[in-house]
Amino acid sequence: MKKIIRVLAAVAAGLVLAGPGTLATPAAAQPAPAGDSTRLELPRPTGAFAVGRDTLHMVDRERKDPWVPTADRELLLSLYYPALAHTGSPAPYMAVAEAKALLTDRGQLGDHVTPERLAATRTHSRTGALPRPSADRYPLIVLSPGFTMPRASLTTLAEDLASRGYVVAAVDHAYESDGTTFPGGRVLGCKACEQVFPDRSLHRVSDGRARDVPFVLDRLTGPRPAWRYSRLIDSRHIGMAGHSIGGAAASATMAADPRVDAGVNMDGTFFTPIPEGGLGGRPFLMLAGDPALLPPDFPDTSWEDNWPRLDGWKRWLTVKGAGHPAFTDWPVLGDEAGYPHPETPLSGTRSQQITRAYVGSFFDLHLRGTPAPRLDGPAATDPEVVFHRS
Secondary structure (H helix, E strand, O other): OOOHHHHHHHHHOOOOOOOOOOOOOOOOOOOOOOOOOOOOEOOOOOOOOEEEEEEEEEEEEEEEOOOOOOOEEEEEEEEEEEEOOOOOEEOOOOOHHHHHHHHHHOOOOOOOOOHHHHHOOEOOOEEOOOEOOOOOOEEEEEEEOOOEOOHHHHHHHHHHHHHOOOEEEEEEEOOOEOOEEEOOOEEEOOHHHHHHHHHOOOHHHHHHHHHHHHHHHHHHHOOOOOOOOHHHEEEEEEEEEEEOHHHHHHHHHHHHOOOOOEEEEEOOOOOOOOOOOOOOOOOEEEEEOOHHHOOOOOOOOHHHHHHHHOOOOEEEEEEOOOOHHHHOOHHHHHHHHOOOOOOOOOOHHHHHHHHHHHHHHHHHHHHHOOOOHHHOOOOOOOOOEEEEEO
C-alpha cells in the first residue's frame, strides 16, 4: 500500500523515489544515448473493439476553483469509446509542454527520455473515430489520476476498458498536475501543490474531486449533454477508479453521489475517510502495491481504518513486486526506455496485465453482472496477487 504521503516522505529522506508515478532512476544508472529516438509504445488493448478518443473541456460556472479562487473550476477530459475500426487518426499521448513539465518536476529532463519522445508515445486510440455501429449503450467509468500526474498516466487502462465495451472519462483536474495544456495554449501547473504540501492538507484534493466528478456526470448524462457522443453512455451503470489520491477521490465521490455504482482505489491513501455509515452497500475494490517496498518509518493506517466502513462487496488485494507507479503507464514506458524503476520491481508488462485484468473484471462483475472468478480468491495464474482481505 504505497500511498502518496509515504512517497513524499521517501523523497524528503533522499531515497531514489522522485514522486508518485515517477519514471525514477538510480543515480548510478547510465542514461540512454542522447540521439536514441526509438518510439515508446503502450500495450495493445485486450478487448474486441477499436478505441476512439475525444477531448472535452468543461467549465463549472457555478463553482470557483479551490486553488485559484478568481477562476471558474475547469476540467479537461479524454473520452474513450468503442469505435469503428480504421476510422480517425492516431491519438497523441500528451503535449510536449506537458511532458516537459512532468519530467522537469521529477528531475528527469534530459535523462533517458526527452519530452518530445515521451509525448510521441504510441497509443492505441484514434481521434475522430466513428462510434462502433451498435444499438448498445455502454457503462461509464471515470478515471482520476494521482496527484501531480496527468490523465495521460492512465491511458493503458483507459484504452483497455474502452476496448472491452465501456465509455471512459479520464479527467485532468485544473491546477493539480505538473502541467496540463488547456484551451488557448494555457499550461496550468500545480497550484494545489503550493497549498497542500506545506500543511499536508491533501484531503482538500480528494474532497475537491468529489465535487468535480458529479459535475462531469451532469454534463455527460444530463438533459443537455456536453459531449457529442453522450448517447453511447448507459447512465444506469457508472463506475469510478483512481490511482493514488485519485483512488481516495473514488470513494469520496461515491459518498457524495449515489450515481456511482462501483469504485476502485489503486494504491491511494484515504485522505477523505469513508463515512461511518458506509457507501450504501455499493462494491469497492482496494488494489495495493507491495508493502515490502514501503519506507519503514511512515505508517499509514487509512486502509485498515476504512476497511470496516465498506458495507458492500469488497476486496483488498496486494500485488507482490508492485510499487506505487505500477498501476499507471510509467513502468511500461520505463522498461521500454531502458532504465530501471527500483520502486516497482515487477515488470511494466506484468504490472499492466494485472491492473487491466483485475480492474476490468471488477467492473464487468458490478456494472454488467458478468461472472469474474479471478475475484473469488487466489489463482495459480496470478501468483503476484495476494488476497489480503475479502
